[in-house]
Amino acid sequence: MAEIRREGDHTVFRIDAKERQALLDIVERIEPMMQISSWVSPRAYQEDDLEEEFRRLAGEDLMRARQADLATLREDLSGALPVLLGPDQTWGWVRALNFLRLALAEQLGITEDGWEDRYSARQHRRPPLATLHLLSWVQEELLEALP
Amino acid sequence: MTAVDQLATESTGTGEVTIEGRDRPWQVVVWNDPVTLMSYVVVVFRRLFGYDLETATNLMLKVHTEGRAVVATEPRERAEVSVAQLHAHGLQATLARD
Numbered sequence: 001m002a003e004i005r006r007e008g009d010h011t012v013f014r015i016d017a018k019e020r021q022a023l024l025d026i027v028e029r030i031e032p033m034m035q036i037s038s039w040v041s042p043r044a045y046q047e048d049d050l051e052e053e054f055r056r057l058a059g060e061d062l063m064r065a066r067q068a069d070l071a072t073l074r075e076d077l078s079g080a081l082p083v084l085l086g087p088d089q090t091w092g093w094v095r096a097l098n099f100l101r102l103a104l105a106e107q108l109g110i111t112e113d114g115w116e117d118r119y120s121a122r123q124h125r126r127p128p129l130a131t132l133h134l135l136s137w138v139q140e141e142l143l144e145a146l147p
Numbered sequence: 148m149t150a151v152d153q154l155a156t157e158s159t160g161t162g163e164v165t166i167e168g169r170d171r172p173w174q175v176v177v178w179n180d181p182v183t184l185m186s187y188v189v190v191v192f193r194r195l196f197g198y199d200l201e202t203a204t205n206l207m208l209k210v211h212t213e214g215r216a217v218v219a220t221e222p223r224e225r226a227e228v229s230v231a232q233l234h235a236h237g238l239q240a241t242l243a244r245d
Binding site: 057066 | 180184187190230
């Protein structure tokens with residue numbers, strides 16, 4: 001059973017090889033959805049000219065930052081077990097997980113609070129909703145483990 | 148000079164042009180989305196704006212219940228940095244004139 005806890009300055013993520021591979025597969029499947037997600041890359045301005053300027057100044061940096069966070073998550077997951085994360089790595093993970101959750105939720109057509117009630121218990125236990133819940137669990141546990 | 152600066156530019160009596168748009172306060176607005184964890188929003192507000200737990204929690208609840216909240220009012224350049232940082236954390240944030 002996977003476990004996340006803080007030990008000293010580090011976050012320790014204990015998972016077995018099978019769980020690790022499942023998470024890596026999830027990242028691989030969802031990452032392409034991020035490219036087309038308006039939640040992952042939202043507007044800063046309502047006005048088109050101001051938005052264009054903001055994109056020109058910040059758009060590339062934001063994209064690189066997202067890619068770096070995802071790369072951190074992938075590389076850490078691919079290394080030795082258990083996964084040991086310093087504070088900066090933990091932040092990279094929680095940001096990456098948020099982007100993955102946003103992209104998946106948008107793909108599922110989740111648009112409003114209370115969406116959980118639209119689905120049966122059985123649907124919540126199976127992919128893709130179970131995937132969303134798994135990512136939520138990892139993110140929540142990492143947040144609790146932050147100093 | 149941006150369009151906003153041009154709008155805010157005034158000719159002085161001496162014929163010099165001053166740029167006031169950069170110093171005029173802008174609102175940093177965070178919008179609700181149905182999947183971002185409330186605990187995450189609180190932690191991000193504390194990290195980016197230095198808010199205490201109570202302030203960050205109240206702002207998060209305002210976002211959640213009212214759909215949006217102004218989390219900072221800052222000069223435009225600073226507000227753009229704040230919005231970019233919020234976007235880098237996956238939050239839905241926009242700038243609006245104060």
